[in-house]
Amino acid sequence: MRLNQFARLNPDHATQIAELNTIGLPTEKASLAELAHATYQAFEAQALTASAKDEALAERAATTKLDVAAFLAGNPTSISREVFYTIGLQYLGFEAGIDFQYDQVLEFCKQTRLPMVAGDITSQAEFNAAIYLLLNTRSKHLVTLIDLLATKGFLQHLSGNFVIFNGKTLPTFDTHKVIRERVWIESDLDSDADGQRDMLEATIFRPGETADGVKSPALFTANPYFHGTNDVTAVTHVPEPELAVKPARKQASAEPVVRPDLPQREVTGEVTTAAAYGDEDGIYSLNDYFLARGFATVYSAGVGTRGSDGLRGTGNQDETDSAVAVIEWLGGTRRAFTTRTGTTEIKAWWCNHNVAMTGKSYLGTLAIAAATSGTPALKTAISESAISSWYDYYRENGLVVAPGGFQGEDADVLAVDTYSRLKAAGDANKVADKWQARLAELGADQDREFGDYTPFWDARNYRNNVANIKCDIISEHGLNDWNVKPKNVIEFHKAMAPLSAHHKLYLHQGQHVYLNNVLSLDYTDQMNLWLSNKLLGVDNDALNQLPDVTIQDNVEPETWTTSADFGTGAGISTQDVPLGTDKQTFTDHSTAEFKAHNDTSDGFEFNIIQPESIYGDSRIVLPLLKPEQDLVIEGTPHLSLTLSVDAPSAITSVRLIDLGEAKRFTPNAGLVEAAGYPLGYDFKSANILEFKNAPKPTQAKLISLAHANTQNPISPAESIVTAPGTEVTLELDLQPTHYHLPAGRTLALIIHGADQAQTIRPTREVTYTLNLGASKLTLPERN
Missing domain, CATH: 2.60.120.260 (Galactose-binding domain-like)
Known part of the structure; x- marks a missing residue:
């Protein structure tokens, strides 16, 4: 096992002491033994009395002869590295005598790439430094020790406040109090041509503490699948038996979209309480991880989905503008209402107006699309396995191609798949004829006969608009992703190179998968460092701390290399x-x-x-x-x-x-531990995976x-x-x-x-x- 770690900061001693005090740990006692005893007692947060805590310490070994309680009862004036890490490894979730041997503790730490102090601990100052380092060390359960301890209640005395430790937010928000609500955001679209602005449903999960005045940043996932999908068997194309012979021709570029100047809805009142409950759960464990850390999470399926107006268009400007409208509402510059047809306005009053987008595949694609709008409230995007040009998804060099694993899919098929308005029959019937006309238009314009790069595809190439991007972006992609092929992310990376905005790149050896639950890389912790900086303004030098390019090796398991760029430059x-x-x-x-x-x-x-x-x-x-x-x-x-x-x-x-x-x-990472990745105190967990x-x-x-x-x-x-x-x-x-x-x-x-x-x-x-x-x-x- 190798627990690579890139997000750990190394602050000076005074900062370490201040942060240890902030989380309630003692940093000075009458003796080293007393300090160690008080610290380890605090680690046993699941035990509620001093005697219960000592019983818990007695269950942990310090040596083959002494448990931790007995070792400290001997009032040692120093703690050897071997003893410190024998104890520390057990807190990190490793089992003595099984995962590691007592006489090979330091070698195990070295092989596992766990950081260690340089020598034996002979003073309280050295003990504090060692504890600070241990708290910021990755555990067997993917997260750092302080996050792991938090799942047992270690941070409950800090509940309801943003607490920063080692440059990152801690899970100090009570997920049992999460407020779930729905609102309808007024867009600039009229995709169903009814003369009225399309209203876009958004589902919000925000910390209950926002009701007491806490301002939360927002993680927004534009997820066209959020309200369900449809059976596409009937509309999936049978791969054509004949390759058409083309005429000689050269395609033009797409024409810019011109929006009609539509009247805004009348406002008859304003409230701070939503009228609809968010009854669907979030779908991304990284979002949930941050929900426990005080970040609101917002999902919107977008135009033409259940609860929203309009028609689907697969990658068109409507979808981009749909995502941007949600960001603008969260940023305080667009209106929303408590119901789809009502006139009572509701603001994102609980939000600090800083937004990041997250998501994989179509979800990450819309994050790229929204970023190319340059909307100022979007402070960053974490885009995974994303399309940057829809031509590179459904076409290639003058050919119709299928994304890996989905032979016969095309733009019209995906539109049917995500047109979840069909799941609300009474609503869908109102625009049934318009929907059929839209499908016919998509089928004709996507051009399965010739497969060339036409204006239809040019309008769906987000790389055309990369110069508009104002925020730093993180991209993650599988080098064996034959669904959204790697060209999508690498060409996007190259397009961003001349910009003042930065692009961080993570490339793994899997296919079309998330990365946050892979054990060998501290991806979750890196995203915590990044989002704490971008959305909360924490001065943690995240831009320089995170590598520019991180790549997984395909021969040596659990090995990640970093470089200044991909496929270019020195080397x-x-x-x-x-x-x-x-x-x-x-x-x-x-x-x-x-x-x-x-x-x-x-x-x-x-x-x-x-x-x-x-x-x-x-x-x-x-x-x-x-x-x-x-x-x-x-x-x-x-x-x-x-x-x-x-x-x-x-x-x-x-x-x-x-x-x-x-x-x-x-082809993909295998299971290491089911539900082993904890997302917060008394909260959800996710599977831990690893490439093997x-x-x-x-x-x-x-x-x-x-x-x-x-x-x-x-x-x-x-x-x-x-x-x-x-x-x-x-x-x-x-x-x-x-x-x-x-x-x-x-x-x-x-x-x-x-x-x-x-x-x-x-x-x-x-x-x-x-x-x-x-x-x-x-x-x-x-x-």
């Missing part, structure tokens, strides 16, 4: 790798083979990269490198591929793979991939006419990656036709001729 070089000198030919039979073997999308993803594959006749496998020393690929591999096909249009797919038998990480090696070796691993239409060699926005047999050169950026290839394993490139998991499935069998001598792969490498 990055490029290598041109030739593909060969000859010409090679193959014919794509993959659709027929897929059907003959009753394969699935997941099966295809597995089979296409195996050394022995049912798709062996439908691909070319090119072994490129077998390094004598470990190779670390970091950045965006680029393939210049010259080829011809015996058709006017064809799908070209490439996969960069790691070949060689080895135990590799499972699979129990059995595998023969191959996908590193990166790309797809392209042979009619789009110039750009996704420009198609050309190509005659069968004519050579074209495709300039393909593969998905960005950070991949550690151990010495002795083989880096290989697979070139094939249709991707049965992600592209459409043409029945025409196309023959490809690859001019390997005129082609090359450019690899970015970290030296």
Whole structure:
């Protein structure tokens, strides 16, 4: 086990003493033994009397011969490091004699990456320093010791106040008193064209202490799934059996959206108490973690969802403006009402007007979208597995592609999925005809025939508006996320580089998952440091304390590296790798083979990269490198591929793979401890996960991939006419990656036709001729 930690601060001794006193710990007694006894008694917050506390101390070991109570009763004048950390490890949740051995305490701390004081403790000052460090050390249960102690009531005497310790907020708010309410925010939209502003429902969870005057910052999650989803089986597209031949054409950019000047609703009164209860629970453990720390959490499903007006549009300007409207209300510059149709106004009077957005996938996507508005109340966003351009989600280089795991999904399908107004039939019936017209419009404009970058997709490219971003942003993404592919986050990262706003980047080895409950990284604690700074104004130097780029290694478990940037700057070089000198030919039979073997999308993803594959006749496998020393690929591999096909249009797919038998990480983190991650005192908990090696070796691993239409060699926005047999050169950026290839394993490139998991499935069998001598792969490498 390695408990990497980046969010721990090292303040001076006077600050440590002041903070220990703030949380009620003694820092001076008649003797070292008395100070230690009083401190450890305080740690036993679940015990309510002095005798009960001593009984609890007697259950903990100081040595193999003495329990803690007996050890301190001997009035020691010094405490060895071994004894201090034998006791400390037990408070951190480790079991003596099981997790660690008594004679190997210091070695266990070193291996686990737990910080230690330099020597034995011989004074009260040294004991205070050691206790301060221990309280800010990560535990077996993911959180720091002070957070773990808080779950037993250690901080209850501080309840209802913001308390800062080591630059971070403590769980000092009573989650039993949380106020749950709903309001309706007046937007600038009229997406259902009824001549009235769309009203947007928001559900709020705020600390009960706000009723007594506490001003809370707000974590806002724009979650289109919040009020439920619909069955999309009937509208999911069957992958088309024919690849259309395109005319030569170049697409224009999107036109800006112009809003009608709509009258605002009349206000007949103002109240501070909501008229509707928030009856749906929050969905994100990181939000709940901060709810216990005095942050309000707000969820809004947005325009066209149950309880709100309007129609869905999948990534359009309406969705951005819908999220921004909620932020503006929380920031005190927009109106809301107690009911959807009423005229009684309610303000976010309980909010300090500082807002952060959180969320994964579509939720994180809307955080990126809202940030590009430049709205001043948004102080930061924590965006995870997010889309920065919807073209890069549903299309690629002139092709229709499916997000990994969702073959046949498209913009119109997702609109149906999230149109939860259907769950309120009486409401949905009022706009039924308009909804069908909207779906027809989406279906036509998304263009599944040609797959080019059209004005429809340009309007859904948030990177066009990155220059408007005013707040610092954190992004987290999986390097094996074939749903929202890594290009989305890396291109966004590159786009933010020239801005004064900062972008922190976290890249893990999983797929489309959260990171806050992964044991080996203190992601939760880092976000606490960040949000305490951004929303509460705590002077903790979070911007410099948090690494700019944090990346998980794919070979060494529980290993995270940091750098100043990704795929560029000092330490990055490029290598041109030739593909060969000859010409090679193959014919794509993959659709027929897929059907003959009753394969699935997941099966295809597995089979296409195996050394022995049912798709062996439908691909070319090119072994490129077998390094004598470990190779670390970091950045965006680029393939210049010259080829011809015996058709006017064809799908070209490439996969960069790691070949060689080895135990590799499972696709996602596995369970370490069910409900082991505590979120606050007498409150919720979440599972603890960790990325682990699979129990059995595998023969191959996908590193990166790309797809392209042979009619789009110039750009996704420009198609050309190509005659069968004519050579074209495709300039393909593969998905960005950070991949550690151990010495002795083989880096290989697979070139094939249709991707049965992600592209459409043409029945025409196309023959490809690859001019390997005129082609090359450019690899970015970290030296």
